[in-house]
Each structure stands twice: as structure tokens, then as C-alpha cells.
Amino acid sequence: MNQPVTKVLVIGYVWPEPRSSAAGGHMMQILESFLTQGWDITFSSPATIGEHKADLPALGIAERTIELNNSSFDDFIRELAPDIVLFDRFMMEEQFGWRVEQCCPDALRVLETSDLQSLRDARHQRLKEQVKAQPDSDDFSALFAPALEDEFQRMADTDLAKREIAAIYRCDISLMISDVEIRLLTEQFKVPAALLHWCPLMLQPPTDAFAPFDDRAHFLSIGNFRHAPNWDAVLWMKHRLWPLIRQQLPGAQLHIYGAYTPPKATALHNQAQGFHVMNWAEDALQVMTAARICLAPLRFGAGIKGKLVDAMLCGTPSVTTPIGAEAMGDDQPWPGVIAQDAPALAAAAVALYQDRERWTRAQEHGRQLLARRYDQNIHGAALVECLERCRRNLAAHRRDNFTGGMLRHHAHKSTQYMSQWIEAKNRTL
Structure with missing residues (x-):
């Protein structure tokens, strides 16, 4: 007896542009790993379409424009009934996570982090401070090799880190492109390793001779x-x-x-x-x-x-x-x-x-x-195996992630009420 085809819904922060950014390229590599399994993929986003957007329908991927703070998304996802929902960046989990849980509670929730934006922002602030204090200096060695504990101290009190890491906890699996960031999360922020999966750029290593x-x-x-x-x-x-x-x-x-x-x-x-x-x-x-x-x-x-x-x-x-x-x-x-x-x-x-x-x-x-x-064959197979293993043990996986369940209970309620208030307000305008 044939197994039912796995349905995947991607909620994109932007429409993927693989020729414009590494994030767009990584998203396409993830999608290609899913297509290799014969999975049924729908890509959705509330963003406007950029001029360099990938041709997803040519790959057999359905497209759907969605709206923020609009219950039409609920009808859409109930009808689609995905087995896996992939949030592209934590802001999409904040916006749509509670709706996904409410409408499709058994769907595996996956976060594609792209990179830790709170880490990038903390480093940016540190650079600004050094440039302001030493405008003529070209030596940035103090910025380039901080201990993970120092990175934690910089990030821990920021709203961005709290939002981003809360989203990681609320999801079942977060895809991490950097193994250094996995160490930062597990060693300093104490995020359980079971919630993180290393998924770097996935490529076919070149075999032809290079231009000399x-x-x-x-x-x-x-x-x-x-x-x-x-x-x-x-x-x-x-x-x-x-x-x-x-x-x-x-x-x-x-x-x-x-x-x-x-x-x-x-x-x-x-x-x-x-x-x-x-x-x-x-x-x-x-x-x-x-x-x-x-x-x-x-x-x-x-x-x-x-x-x-x-x-x-x-x-x-x-x-x-x-x-x-x-x-x-x-x-x-x-x-x-x-x-x-x-x-x-x-x-x-x-x-x-x-x-x-x-x-x-x-x-x-x-x-x-x-x-x-960066071998695509190795990392693509590891990604699929990770998601399928988590789906098979989803109840136990979520039970072990008590902090994530607690955060969903409280955070999703406040997000839900705010979103419903905005939607009601928009209807009156």
C-alpha cells in the first residue's frame, strides 16, 4: 500500500531569490531536498515579489500569497492540511505560529533560522562602539575572536535575542546553518540540542578543472x-x-x-x-x-x-x-x-x-x-531523516520540550489577541 505524500507548507519572510542572497540559495537547497523525496510543497509569503524571484512553479512548487493579521490564512492552511510547516525566519513563526498550531496541531513546525539575527545585531552594535571610540583604527581583532560567553553577555538582554530564541523553543526543529551558532545556543543559552539541526549550504562539489x-x-x-x-x-x-x-x-x-x-x-x-x-x-x-x-x-x-x-x-x-x-x-x-x-x-x-x-x-x-x-547528498539526506524521525516521535519530542510548550501557551495567546484586534480594526477602516 502506497504511503500518502508528505505535504510541506513554507511560510517565507520573502520569496526566494537564490541569485541575490545566500539565504535565498539555502532555501532553494532545502526545497530541492524535499522535492527529491517526492514531497508536495507549497510556498507562501506575505511579501511583495522581488525582481529576482526563483521560478518555483517550474519546479512543481505551488505558490500562495498570504496576508498578515488575516483569518483567511486559517481557511487556507486547514484546507491544505500540511504535515510539515517551515517558517522562514523567526518573524514568520511569530506571525503565523499560533495559527498553525490552532489549525494543524499535528504538523511538524520547523524554523529555518538562516543565521542568528540577534548575534549579527549584537556584533554590529559592538563594531559601531569601536568605530566611535577609535575612528582611525583598522585593527578589529577584539571583535573577531570573542568567546562565546562574551557573545552571550552581549545578546542576553536584547529584545531581539529573546524573541528569536523563544521562536526556536516554540518550534519542533530549528535549522542552523552555522555549527558555531549551535554551540552558542546549547552552551550559553542552554537550548536543548534536540531542537537544533545543523544544515549548512548544500552543494554538489565541483569535479571539472578550474580556470587557472x-x-x-x-x-x-x-x-x-x-x-x-x-x-x-x-x-x-x-x-x-x-x-x-x-x-x-x-x-x-x-x-x-x-x-x-x-x-x-x-x-x-x-x-x-x-x-x-x-x-x-x-x-x-x-x-x-x-x-x-x-x-x-x-x-x-x-x-x-x-x-x-x-x-x-x-x-x-x-x-x-x-x-x-x-x-x-x-x-x-x-x-x-x-x-x-x-x-x-x-x-x-x-x-x-x-x-x-x-x-x-x-x-x-x-x-x-x-x-x-558542504556535500548536498550528505546534508540533504540528513535533513530529511531528521524531520521524519521527529515526526515519528512528535508527542514525546514536544513533551521533552516543556519550555517550548510553556512559551507557546503564553506567547501565542498574546500574539493571537493582538492579531485578531488588528484584523478587526482593519475591517472597520
Whole structure:
């Protein structure tokens, strides 16, 4: 007798744009893992559709626009009757979690965290404090290697951390892209390990030969301009890092690509300085393959960095910071250089750009790292197995997560009443 097809409902914070952000790419990798199982997927979102949205119907994924604070969602989800509901970012769990529990109490609730936004925000605040106190300093080593206990102290009293970690508790499983963030949650916030599943970027490791050193030219930086760490990196490159590189390589060219390029970024374009703001790349892997070095001087952030995985996929060595490389590698050599201040980053970039032998070794390190850490076949199967195991033992799993049940009992009531009040208010306008 055939088993019924598993139905999955995804509630997206945005519609996935895999060519614009690592978060969009990761969502598509998750969806592909589900499609491989023959699961029936519906993707819904209250967001407006962006210009780079993935063609989900072409993959056999149904689409549905939903509204915030509107009981029409209740009728929709009751009719769909999903077995698994995946919330894309904790804000969607806050908005729709109580409705999912009320209408489909037996559905497995999964949170795709993307990265810990409360960690990213705490690091951003710490950077602002240092820049204000030491505006001329380019040494950020104190920011790049804090102990997890220090990260906890920074985050613990913030509203954002309380909201985000409460959502993790309320869900049955949370997908974590960074194993460093899993350690932070389990060791410092005391989140049970059973509520977390490590799900990094999932890729097919490259097998073809990479474009060699002599066929490459220029430096490349890439990233969605709406993502604050990327914009900060562009400004740091413009005012500090790139002038140091040009002093040593007067003819060097830096090409900066990113989705949703704002006028403030376009204004930084300066051909005489070799600083080229190129807007959005139709094919990010193509421009990455043409570059000799990927620059990713990130001073804050969280999760793992899609641009650095793309660099490895294209055989492009990277120069980045400890924040950029966090949770990306292991105890084997990094496919490029990691440095902590502008002079060191510039020196590393220039040396790697000119040293064919060292560059070629870094290229191969990237191939090896992808195979060890980001294999789609391994992580896709592990994700599906985790969700199916949790579904089989859902009652016991929820009973063991008493804190989550307690939070749902109290938080969902307040969220429910607020949402119903807003809906009633909107009907009277």
C-alpha cells in the first residue's frame, strides 16, 4: 500500500531569490531536498515579489500569497492540511505560529533560522562602539575572536535575542546553518540540542578543472547591498583597504557586484581608482570564475557566507576576516587568507594575487573543503531523516520540550489577541 505524500507548507519572510542572497540559495537547497523525496510543497509569503524571484512553479512548487493579521490564512492552511510547516525566519513563526498550531496541531513546525539575527545585531552594535571610540583604527581583532560567553553577555538582554530564541523553543526543529551558532545556543543559552539541526549550504562539489591563474584578472567583491554586513564591507574597502592595495598594485581593479544597488553605492564608483560598482550580476558564478581574488572583508555578521562558498565552487581564492570565515571551514587550510586588519588584508590580497603557486594551492584547498563540509547528498539526506524521525516521535519530542510548550501557551495567546484586534480594526477602516 502506497504511503500518502508528505505535504510541506513554507511560510517565507520573502520569496526566494537564490541569485541575490545566500539565504535565498539555502532555501532553494532545502526545497530541492524535499522535492527529491517526492514531497508536495507549497510556498507562501506575505511579501511583495522581488525582481529576482526563483521560478518555483517550474519546479512543481505551488505558490500562495498570504496576508498578515488575516483569518483567511486559517481557511487556507486547514484546507491544505500540511504535515510539515517551515517558517522562514523567526518573524514568520511569530506571525503565523499560533495559527498553525490552532489549525494543524499535528504538523511538524520547523524554523529555518538562516543565521542568528540577534548575534549579527549584537556584533554590529559592538563594531559601531569601536568605530566611535577609535575612528582611525583598522585593527578589529577584539571583535573577531570573542568567546562565546562574551557573545552571550552581549545578546542576553536584547529584545531581539529573546524573541528569536523563544521562536526556536516554540518550534519542533530549528535549522542552523552555522555549527558555531549551535554551540552558542546549547552552551550559553542552554537550548536543548534536540531542537537544533545543523544544515549548512548544500552543494554538489565541483569535479571539472578550474580556470587557472593566468586566465584570471582583477579582484571581486559580491553581496546583496540590502545586507548590512555587505554594505559595511564595501565602505571599509573604499576608504581603507582598497587604497592600500592600490599603493602596491597601482593597476589593480576591484569589481563590486550586488543585488539592489542603492544610489549611495553607485556614488562610490571611481574608475580612476579602479573601484568599479557593477550593480547586479546576471551570473554570479561567471563573474566569480573570471576573478583572481574574492575580497570579503566582513567586520560583523553571522551564519555562513554564500559568497565564500561560491568562490570555492569557482576555484577563486578568497581573502577574508575571522567573521567571514566563521563556521565555514575546519582544521584544514583555508582556501586563501584570513586576516584581522586592513594592512594585513591588503598585504595578503596583494601577495596571493601575484603568487601563482600559492594561489593554485588555495584553489585546491577550496575544492577539498567543499567535499568535506558542504556535500548536498550528505546534508540533504540528513535533513530529511531528521524531520521524519521527529515526526515519528512528535508527542514525546514536544513533551521533552516543556519550555517550548510553556512559551507557546503564553506567547501565542498574546500574539493571537493582538492579531485578531488588528484584523478587526482593519475591517472597520
